[in-house]
Amino acid sequence: MTSERTDRPVLSRVNPPTLSRPSGFSHAVVATGSRVVFLAGQTALDADGKVVGATLPEQFERALTNLLDALRAAGGTPADLARVTVYATDVADYRTHAPELGAIWQRLAGRDYPAMAVVGITRLWDEEAMVELDGFAVLA
Numbered sequence: 001m002t003s004e005r006t007d008r009p010v011l012s013r014v015n016p017p018t019l020s021r022p023s024g025f026s027h028a029v030v031a032t033g034s035r036v037v038f039l040a041g042q043t044a045l046d047a048d049g050k051v052v053g054a055t056l057p058e059q060f061e062r063a064l065t066n067l068l069d070a071l072r073a074a075g076g077t078p079a080d081l082a083r084v085t086v087y088a089t090d091v092a093d094y095r096t097h098a099p100e101l102g103a104i105w106q107r108l109a110g111r112d113y114p115a116m117a118v119v120g121i122t123r124l125w126d127e128e129a130m131v132e133l134d135g136f137a138v139l140a
Helices: 056-073 090-095 099-109
Strands: 011-014 028-032 035-042 083-086 115-120 131-137
Touching: 011 099, 028 083, 056 083, 056 099, 056 131, 083 090, 090 099, 090 115
Parallel strands: 083 115
Antiparallel strands: 011 028, 035 131, 083 131
């Protein structure tokens, strides 16, 4: 489904001074719009359903690209993301690569950060997968 959009949703990022300064996320996002797009979890699968990428940054880039492709197909843009959850099989590895992952995020999705969380998990559906991203967006 594609749609022409003339109106943009209003997403206000809220980062109260009483909380630690956010880096790569927003503490809260207030969304006003008429459509919500729920994005299924995306891993580093290619079009043939094979996990690609031998490192966490490679897999993160592919998973984020897949998430953004789904969002664009629904008529949205990265700036419409209100919430993203990252599931990582190795949180220590995720923290180690955080600067690189942040650069990948900025290159693909920009600096309008959604509310985010990173959750450590034992494994993902595909055993080779190291990271999965899901979320939702608000569209006008």
